[in-house]
Amino acid sequence: MTKLGDRITIGELSERSGVATSALRYYESEGLIFATRTTGNQRRFHRSQLRRVAFIRSAQRVGLSIDEIRDALATLPENRTPNKADWARLSRGWQDRLDQRIAEIQRLKTKLTGCIGCGCLSLRTCSLSNPDDVVASRGPGAYYLHPH
Numbered sequence: 291m292t293k294l295g296d297r298i299t300i301g302e303l304s305e306r307s308g309v310a311t312s313a314l315r316y317y318e319s320e321g322l323i324f325a326t327r328t329t330g331n332q333r334r335f336h337r338s339q340l341r342r343v344a345f346i347r348s349a350q351r352v353g354l355s356i357d358e359i360r361d362a363l364a365t366l367p368e369n370r371t372p373n374k375a376d377w378a379r380l381s382r383g384w385q386d387r388l389d390q391r392i393a394e395i396q397r398l399k400t401k402l403t404g405c406i407g408c409g410c411l412s413l414r415t416c417s418l419s420n421p422d423d424v425v426a427s428r429g430p431g432a433y434y435l436h437p438h
Contacts, residue, residue, distance in 0.1 A: 297334040300325070307343040314343070320356055322346055322363055341372055345380075352387050 294302060304311045317323045318333070323342050325333035342363060349359045362380050366372050 294337050296337055297326070298337055298339075300333045300335065303335050303339060303343065307340055307347075309343055309347065317343070317346060321360055322356070338367075342366070345372075349384075352384055353391060354384075354387070 294306065298306075300311050300314055303309075303314055307314075309317075314323065318325055323335065323339045323346075325335045325339075328334060345363065345366075346359055349362065354362070362383070365380070366376055
């Protein structure tokens with residue numbers, strides 16, 4: 291890959307970040323990343339936007355909503371690559387969310403392993419069974435696996 295300049299096109303940002311241009315346009319419309327426009331109305335992103343895109347993708351993997359990501363990014367400098375202190379402050383806010391996700395994945399692993407391992411082929415004794423849809427009153431989703 292060639293070395294990037296201080297201002298990059300949406301195609302260069304897409305190529306270097308691995309994020310589709312359509313997603314980058316969406317991020318821009320949501321105020322997550324910023325571009326200037328050339329006289330020909332083409333987007334030019336400051337190279338520091340690569341770090342913001344990486345942050346967005348990581349935050350999405352943790353399960354943060356677009357609103358939560360926007361709030362977090364609002365605390366970062368727009369045209370400077372965030373430094374170690376910036377990232378440390380933001381990542382501390384993710385610890386509870388990560389712990390919740392880990393616990394959820396562990397519950398899922400335990401429940402699915404028990405279900406798959408029993409070999410009963412019957413829903414009468416399955417711990418994941420929901421006869422007569424009694425859990426529907428709690429709302430949508432797989433409540434036994436993902437309690438809300």
